[in-house]
Amino acid sequence: MLPEYFRLAVRREAEYKVGFYTFIVNQTITVGIWLLFWRVLFSRIGELGSWDFPRMVLLTGFVAISFGIWFTFSTIWRLPRLIVTGELNIHLIKPVHPFLHVILGRLNLRSLPRIGIGLTILITGLHYYDISYSWPSLILAGLTSLLSFLAVFLPFAMVCMLAFWVGRAEFARDLFIEIFIFQNYPLSEFPLGFIVFFTFMIPMIFIGTVPVQVLTVWSIGLSLAVLLLLILIVILQLRLFNYVWKRGLRRYESFGG
Numbered sequence: 001m002l003p004e005y006f007r008l009a010v011r012r013e014a015e016y017k018v019g020f021y022t023f024i025v026n027q028t029i030t031v032g033i034w035l036l037f038w039r040v041l042f043s044r045i046g047e048l049g050s051w052d053f054p055r056m057v058l059l060t061g062f063v064a065i066s067f068g069i070w071f072t073f074s075t076i077w078r079l080p081r082l083i084v085t086g087e088l089n090i091h092l093i094k095p096v097h098p099f100l101h102v103i104l105g106r107l108n109l110r111s112l113p114r115i116g117i118g119l120t121i122l123i124t125g126l127h128y129y130d131i132s133y134s135w136p137s138l139i140l141a142g143l144t145s146l147l148s149f150l151a152v153f154l155p156f157a158m159v160c161m162l163a164f165w166v167g168r169a170e171f172a173r174d175l176f177i178e179i180f181i182f183q184n185y186p187l188s189e190f191p192l193g194f195i196v197f198f199t200f201m202i203p204m205i206f207i208g209t210v211p212v213q214v215l216t217v218w219s220i221g222l223s224l225a226v227l228l229l230l231i232l233i234v235i236l237q238l239r240l241f242n243y244v245w246k247r248g249l250r251r252y253e254s255f256g257g
Contacts, residue, residue, distance in 0.1 A: 020109075020110055023110045023113070024110075024113040027113055027114045027117060028113075028117060031060065031064050031114075031117050031118075031121070034060050034184060035057065035060055035121075038053060038056040038057070038060065039053060042056065048186065048189055049186070049188070049189040050188070050189075050217070051186045051188075051189065054125060054129035054131060055186075055212050055216060056186070057121060057125035057129070058121075058122060058125050058126070058131070058211075058212045058215065058216070059184075059186060059208040059209065059212050060118075060121055060184070060208075061118045061119070061120075061121035061122035061125060062118065062122065062141075062145050062207065062208040062211045062212065063118070063183050063184055063207055063208040064114055064115070064117050064118030064121060065114075065115050065118035065119060065122075065145060066118075066145060066148055066149055066152075066183070066207045066208070067111075067114055067118075067183075068111040068112065068113075068114035068115035068116075068117075068118060069111065069115065069146070069149045070111075070149055070152070070153060071108055071110070071111035071114060072107055072108055072109070072111040072112075073103045073104075073107070073108070073153065074108050074111075075102065075103055075105065075106040075107075075108065076102070076103050076153070076156065076157055076160060077160070077173065078102075079102060079157070079160040079161065079163065080160050080162075080163035080168065080169040080170055080173060081163075081170075082102065083161075083163040083164055083169075083248075083252060084163055084167055084168060088102075088252065091105070092249075098249075099157075099245060131215075131216060132216075133215050133216065134220075136220050137214055137215050137218075137220060137223060138215060140214050140220070140223045140224060140227055141211040141212070141214040141215040141223075142211070143227060144206055144210055144211050144214055144223075144226070144227050144230060145206075145207065145208075145211045147206070147227075147230055147231065147234060148203065148204075148206035148207045148210075148211075148230070150234050150237070150238075151203040151206055151230060151233055151234050151237065152202065152203060152204055152207065154234070154237040154238065154240075154241050155176075155201075155202055155203075155237065156173075156176055157241060158240070158241055158244050159172050159173055159176045160173050161244050161245065161248045164247075164248030164249075164251050164252055165248070165251065176202075179202060179204075180204070182198065182204055183204045183207045183208055184208070185209075186208075186209050186212075187204065187205045187209045188205070188209050188213065200233065203230070203233055206230050210226060210230075214226070214227075
């Protein structure tokens with residue numbers, strides 16, 4: 001199923017080559033601005049708690065990778081409109097899971113350059129600044145970063161599902177998107193209340209902050225424990241997501257779509 005969706009996405013992007021290359025330039029400039037911002041800031045303040053500029057470079061790389069993965073499935077933004085307008089019917093009659101069909105039906109491959117940019121920043125940062133790391137810590141950091149996509153995507157999907165009950169849920173969706181700005185900062189330096197919120201409610205701390213700490217500061221034992229915590233959070237989110245989705249579909253069908 002996924003290979004077919006991927007082939008369709010490739011064909012779609014091939015029809016709009018200018019837009020694809022323009023988006024690459026846009027993403028490169030965006031990431032470059034963040035790096036310049038941190039360079040200027042840390043040239044003035046030296047360090048921010050336990051964070052210095054080389055670690056911020058790594059954080060920017062991890063965030064770019066996560067954003068790229070998330071943007072691949074950005075069609076989830078359309079879910080409130082599909083629910084309100086009744087267009088979800090098209091997905092319900094398909095012989096696949098309707099939610100998977102919603103998010104896979106229009107894969108956004110313009111995200112791939114952002115992932116490539118993130119990987120380039122990570123590799124360059126590790127070698128240019130001669131940052132000490134071990135292969136187990138690198139693997140654990142990578143797994144944490146990849147799994148953080150689900151930890152943030154699932155709450156966002158459930159926010160979009162509010163449309164089953166409140167109709168126009170774009171306001172809640174857009175508010176959630178605004179919160180994404182926090183992923184660009186070292187959340188470990190925030191007050192305790194923020195750390196708890198971004199760990200258990202909207203787990204953005206696992207996108208960039210935790211992978212950098214796993215890679216540069218934490219022991220393997222602590223890193224593994226945090227990864228297990230993230231896995232537990234995602235499992236609980238999946239159970240809640242499944243419950244909300246089924247309840248939402250029953251409400252949707254009761255109104256005839």
